[in-house]
Amino acid sequence: MSDWISTFPGYKQVLTTAKKTFGRIIRTGPVPKHVGIIMDGNRRYAKSHNLEIKEGHSLGFDSMASVLELLYESGVECATVYAFSIENFKRSTVEVKWLMDLAKSKFRQINNHGELCEEYGVKVRILGNKSLLPDDVLEILNETEEISKNNTRAVLNVCFPYTSRDEITHSVRETVRECMGNPNMIINEQTLDDHLYTKDSPKLDLLVRTSGTFRLSDFLLWQCVSPDCAIVFIDKLWPAFRPWDMAKILINWGFNKYWYGGHANGYPHAYKRIxxxxxxxxxxxxxxxxxxxxxxxxxxxxxxxxxxxxxxxx
Amino acid sequence: MANILETVGLNSQADATLDQVTADATATTKSRRRKGIIVQPENVNEQLKTDRRQPPSSNRTTNPLTVSLGLTRDLVKQNKTTNSVLELIGFYINHFILLSLFFVISIFKNIQFAYRYMFLKVLTLSYYPNKSPQVIREDVNKLSKIPKVVSCILDLKDDEDENGGVLGLTNQIGELAAWCISAGIGQLIIYEYSGVLNQSSESLTSLSRYISKNLTLYFGTDTKPTFSITIPHKNLITFSEGASSTNRKVDLEISLISYVDGKPTIVDLARTMGELAVNGELSPKDINAELIDGELTDLVGPEPDLLISFAPSLDLEDYPPWHIRLTEIYWEPDNKEVSYPIFIRALQQFSNCKVNIGK
Incomplete structure (x- = not known):
């Protein structure tokens, strides 16, 4: 259905205008500052639509760009996407290569056109254990970070290769390292927070997981257990996830915050109060x-x- | 009833009323002291005391003072930047649209709430365990797989509420234990934010007594299953009647964890590792995910396969972050009770899920 509509002339303009209007409206209420997205289901989508897995990933990227546009129009300051897990290296070498190639080509596109950077003023940051990446990919990623580092409007964290356990380990290791230089330092939750990969981003407000799986799959565990973070599971595969779905989530989040007095998870836990x-x-x-x-x-x-x-x- | 329980205390910090300290216990402590990494109970206790007893609805500080300060600041700011009247009108029009939208949503949510309420009532009618393990067994036999470790998030309710207070919690744990044993689940981890239950050996004893009583209702006196209750953060273990200290195999291992087993434990681990590193006993290079995983499994317990939240909306309430990596999460919207239909539906969801790490 939506495919059919998208063939109309002027569809893109209408969509962009709709996103802008929605953004203007929702900005007047509470909006999450930091949104995390697990983009799951590219391969299942490809299989169910008789596409090659490569095309599935490519469609997933388009979907991401479209959703991010809406997020930034709505006033979200920071979006974190789970692009590649450290566990994904276990996939077949061909697919890992495809994914690396896709990342390379997309980031190169961003570097050359500067579209993300100029149009949206998005600062790209790569989070994760970069030492696991091949050199050529790393080079392009560093270039992207370099080009966009002066943008201030919004931040896009790309988790590439990332797992949350690795992040916590990294945080503990860095804390210990700092502690060796300064044995009297006080270690508390804040110290560990400050050594996470996401240290420069605002606290996580919303975590979206697609494809109807009720698991966090090692993504932002430390950040999302906080009662301030709402976790939303969506029963749609990522390439089929439209900005409209994201808009519903955003408005629901805003409603919960506004209506239930600051509780992001949708219910006043008032009955608990002793x-x-x-x-x-x-x-x-x-x-x-x-x-x-x-x-x-x-x-x-x-x-x-x-x-x-x-x-x-x- | 006093001789039913054999309470084993491993920790000098724990209460002095403990009955026996077995050789087995010292062995466990030794394994914890391995690599010298052990969490100091003093710190944990202090943290617990200063904490609020209820899970916070927000970690960010909002009180009348901060709000008024912010508003004042906003007023000053707005005076400085010259907002054109047109912009202001635009803002209010948009805000009006948003509020009307919220109003519509609130009506919709009320209808949804009514629907879910009915749905839950129907569920309670269709799944009724009738205090009989056979009924539960039949429900479970239809499932393709069941989890080994189940974790439940329980909330401490007001004493005056139905199922409120510590007694209510004890009751809920008793029921959960019976359902788990009937379903063939080997380990049950209870997460309760404030940790009212895992404070002393007395509360442990009374909890254990209550669970035995409840199990008798389900299984009868002859074939009563055995269980053990542990409090990882205080290092306390209680075995039920029938589970002798020589044979440590029990039908169900229950462990009680709370807020302190989450981030504070990781912080303590980092602190201890820091001390070791300063003394030159540990190099930062040696810190990897396996080491931390090993320590946290020792200190808190294994990673649950299934996490059931009995709250009306999904709120992880600072659950130990390390442990929910691949955990299947289940909750029923608008449900406030610990009831059997929720439990069995969680198991059904788990049996349908497919875990493929990375692939």
Missing amino acids: KHDEDDDDEEEEEEVNGMLEANGVSETNGSSGFKRYDAEQ
Whole structure:
């Protein structure tokens, strides 16, 4: 059905305008700052549509570009996509080669045209254990990072080769290394946070997984267990995932935040609240307030949005 | 009933009322001291005390002060940047559209809630375990595979609520244990954010007593299955009646974990590794995923195959991040109760899933 519509002349313009309009509307409410996407189902899509696996991956890339456009129009500051897992090296060598070639050609395209960079002002960052990549791919990736490093509007984190366990290990290792130089340093959750690959990005607000699988598959585990992060599983294969689906997720997220008072997971867990002695409660609150004053807790606000968020960490 | 339980304490920090310390226990401690990596219980305890008892609905600090500060700041900012009137009107028109959209969604969600409520009621009618292992067995036999390790996220509810307070939790764990044994699941990991149950050996004893009682209801007195309860972070183990200390094979291993077994344990591990590295006993190069995985499996437990959340919406509540790598996650929207239909539907979903690491 959507294939048929897309053959109409002017379809692209209409789509772009629709995305812009949607972005303008949703920006006035709460919008996730950081969205993580597991792009699963390219191969299954190819198989079910009698395509070559290579074409499936290629369609997946187009789908990604289209969804990212919507995200950035909606005011998302940072998107993290799971492009390649360290475990994916276990796939057949031919397919790994295809994927590497696809990455190479797409990034080269980005480098040459500068479309992502100029049009959207997107800064590309490569996360993951880069030492596992072939040299020629690494070179192109570094070039992309270099070209886009001055863009400020939004960030695209490409996880290439990445697993969350590797990330946590990396964080622990770096922390230990720092600790050797400075034995008196205090290690807490924040220290480990600061050594993750995603240290420069805002905290994760939304994680989307396609293809109807209810697993996290080693992606952003440390970040997504936080109660601030909503995890959404979608029963669609990634190439069939349209900006319209993403729009529904975004509006649902915004609704949950707006309606349920800051809880991203869609339900007020109010029934859980246990009544303490009132005196106790007041004391705690006062302490918190004092702490906040010292920590200089207000971060920059969301600008045009009518819904502000404040973060103690920044 | 006192002789039913053999409580083994491994930790000097744990309560002094423990009955026996077996040689077996010291062996476990030794294995933990292997490579010298062991989490200091003092730190963990302190952290627990300072924490709120309830899972936070947000880690970010929002209170009236920060909101008002932010709004004031926004006001000042807005005065500086000259927003044209047109822009402002545009903003309010868009915001109005968004709010109308939200309004429509809220109506839709109410209808959805009513529908799901009915659906859950029908489910409870169609799947009723009737306190009989045979019924559960029959349900499970239809499935192509069952998980080895199941983890459940339970919420501590208000004492006045139905199934609320510690008693409610105990009741829920008792039921879950019976269902797991009937289904043939070998290990059950209970995650409860605040950790009210895994504080002392007394709570462990009473929990164990309750579970035995509940199992009698299911299995009768003659063929009552054996089980053990562990609290990994306090190093406590309790065995049920019938599971002698020489034969450590039990039908169900239950472990109780809480918030401290998640990120704080990884932080403690990093701290200990840091100390070792400073003393030159460990090189940062030697830290790899296998080492951390080994340590965390020792300290917290294995990775569950299936994670069931009994909350109305999916909220991982700071579940140990290392352990949910390939875990199948199940929850039923708008469900607040720990009920058998949810459990069996989770198993059904698990039997349909296909895990292919990387491939």
